[in-house]
Amino acid sequence: MTLADLDVFLDRERFTGSRAHNDSELRDVRQLRVRLRGIWESNEDEAVQLINSILRTARALPQLVKHDDWDYHLHATTPEAPLAERMAVEAAMALVDVVRTGELQRLRVCAGNGCRAVVLDSSRNRSRLYCNTGNCANREHVRAYRERRSQPEA
Template sequence: MVFAPDTETALRSVVALINTGTNGEEHLPALDDLDRFLEAEGFTGSRSRDAAELAGVHRLRDRLAEVWLADEDTAVDTVNRLLRDACALPQLVRHDHWDWHLHATAPEAPLADRMSTEAAMALVDVIRSKEWDRLLVCAAEDCDAVVLDLSRNRSKRYCDTGNCANRAHVAAYRARKAAS
């Protein structure tokens, strides 16, 4: 394991959120889509379920996508800003199926604040661990989805949003066959 379980979960959620807006497609166009996303990612706490909440999540997604592609110093500035903007105050909590882990906002804080704080706290662990190179962009030429490489040998190159790895492997196989 590279990071604590809650950090890995938060990082996977960041990847999932960023990838709802990659490759020129919008996968969170409506509140029902946001509801399904939050359910799949296990987000809890209060919700306003309005257009402003959805817009806040879209803005957060854009900021996180910028962080993912940034150099470490720029990422640190953005992560600190995310924590300041949400008035983050880290504390240990236990709920649902989770044992003790960190939350830095109250359950009644706005959804985008809770999501940004959770993402920022996970990115803090990535930065402090000097593991920034685990945050990648899909190696497929026609894909701009992000990738979180938690493999031991740091070999993950393709996203999980489609079949990029399969397409690349088939193309390489066909190229080898054509060459022989």
Template sequence: MLFTHDAEVALASAAALVNTQANGPRSVEELPDVAALDAFVESWGWTGERRHDDLELAQVRALRPRLREVWSSDVDGVVRIVNDLLARAQALPQLVRHDGWDYHLHATTPQAPLATRMAVEAAMALVDVVRAGELSRLRVCAADDCEDLLVDLSKNRSRRYCDAGCGNRVNVAAYRARQAAAD
């Protein structure tokens, strides 16, 4: 394991959150309503209080562009974003244990707004990325027509494509091109 389990989950969920935003020719808004946000929160196991309203949805949507900046920033830019996210949330790191997870860090209360908890979890995980000098593991999908983000947690740093099937699509297109050239 490169990072702690909670950091890896926070990084993956931050990338997944950003990838819900319509970005590029093939993508659509994947958080069109509160029900979609509820499904996203459930799929990633977010805990704590929820409002289940349009304001909460708007706050979570507003977080996505800020997190996307991380994937295209140098280390100083990432540090500025991380420090800003932590300062705005008045983060106070503390060890907690809940829902079958052993001790891990939370830096907000369970009553903090969902978008604040998401921002701080991502920021805390990014602290580990910066401290480990592993910023190169935060990537944009290598497919020409995809701008989704990914976190490369592979041992050999070889992950190039997002989870949207781009790797398979690119490989099939390359195979077909080789077959056409051979004919």
């Protein structure tokens, strides 16, 4: 991931607040990704410890806010907090709901060949297999199509 990738990602997620736009910001976000991956690979009690530690370290304080054209929603950091901290808390707050509703099995690793991206399956029927880059789902569909075509006629 480069700074440009990060810009694209934040833009797509409509992530607001302060930005440093420098290497240390990028490094912190990369480290965060490693930390979050740990949650995907943990059992429930370990995941809870990691989530709580993120919230504690950032001194997260949930507040209802309205900004831009979003209606009231929760922020647990101020817009001035460093980007990686805000991203960490945002992820932790989402994971709080996942744990609380007993749906930790919705945390998956992308089923794409060779892809290790983490997936939070928020689909109603828990059918999501691939990361949100779109690439993996497309590749697998093409591969499945070719496999079907290469099978001898019965």
